[in-house]
Amino acid sequence: MAFFRTVSFAEPLPAIAGDGIALRMPQMTDYAEWADLREASREYLTPWEPTWPADDLTRGAFRRRLKRYIEDQRADLAYAFLVFRSSDNAMVGGLTLANMRRGVAQAGSLGYWMGARFARQGYMTAALRALIPFAIETLRLHRLEAACIPANAASIRLLEKTGFRREGYAREYLCINGTWQDHLLYARLKDDAL
Numbered sequence: 001m002a003f004f005r006t007v008s009f010a011e012p013l014p015a016i017a018g019d020g021i022a023l024r025m026p027q028m029t030d031y032a033e034w035a036d037l038r039e040a041s042r043e044y045l046t047p048w049e050p051t052w053p054a055d056d057l058t059r060g061a062f063r064r065r066l067k068r069y070i071e072d073q074r075a076d077l078a079y080a081f082l083v084f085r086s087s088d089n090a091m092v093g094g095l096t097l098a099n100m101r102r103g104v105a106q107a108g109s110l111g112y113w114m115g116a117r118f119a120r121q122g123y124m125t126a127a128l129r130a131l132i133p134f135a136i137e138t139l140r141l142h143r144l145e146a147a148c149i150p151a152n153a154a155s156i157r158l159l160e161k162t163g164f165r166r167e168g169y170a171r172e173y174l175c176i177n178g179t180w181q182d183h184l185l186y187a188r189l190k191d192d193a194l
């Protein structure tokens with residue numbers, strides 16, 4: 001029955017093209033560029049993310065990360081993408097659709113980050129606009145969720161301009177930068193207009 005569908009991709013997904021950007025699954029050859037971008041963006045990103053493990057930027061940790069991404073994708077649990085600028089193929093950030101819930105929920109949760117030097121140039125707006133049809137049409141999700149700290153003006157604006165609506169407030173929802181922090185809850189339904 002289509003409503004209870006689980007989607008399974010044994011093979012790597014094709015890239016998803018958007019307006020000036022493309023999304024594709026991370027691969028081992030991305031390691032050096034990914035580690036450079038994350039290191040250069042450490043100060044910019046760490047207030048908004050779970051604490052980075054001490055070895056997070058090592059090649060070994062990246063290899064383990066990729067292994068988990070492949071397993072999660074095969075099991076239809078999560079889909080991880082890196083975002084590339086189409087003009088020069090520069091890696092600009094990352095976007096993950098995780099916590100996939102099938103059955104009567106057909107929902108998933110978004111997480112995203114932009115490299116500091118690429119921020120505020122519209123890249124994550126374009127990336128989300130490319131991911132939404134993939135999530136709804138290919139993965140057949142009914143509901144996309146995202147949560148952000150009330151002080152995160154960039155994330156709030158990003159979600160509101162891509163058709164997400166604020167639905168609630170969850171106390172100490174996620175442990176971000178070492179502290180359990182309250183979050184605003186947002187969602188975009190399959191038939192919500194942009």
Ligand SMILES: CC(C)(COP(=O)(O)OP(=O)(O)OC[C@H]1O[C@@H](n2cnc3c(N)ncnc32)[C@H](O)[C@@H]1OP(=O)(O)O)[C@@H](O)C(=O)NCCC(=O)NCCS
Binds near residue numbers: 112114
């Ligand atoms: C949230 C984030 C991914 C947005 O990526 P981005 O590529 O910079 O976003 P865009 O350029 O597409 O901008 C989206 C909107 O947010 C606004 N915006 C971006 N940075 C902003 C900031 N620092 N303050 C206020 N608004 C901001 C943009 O102006 C744009 O709105 P507009 O079109 O009305 O001008 C990026 O800011 C980031 O990585 N932040 C740190 C990590 C983080 O917050 N992760 C998410 C945790 S929930």
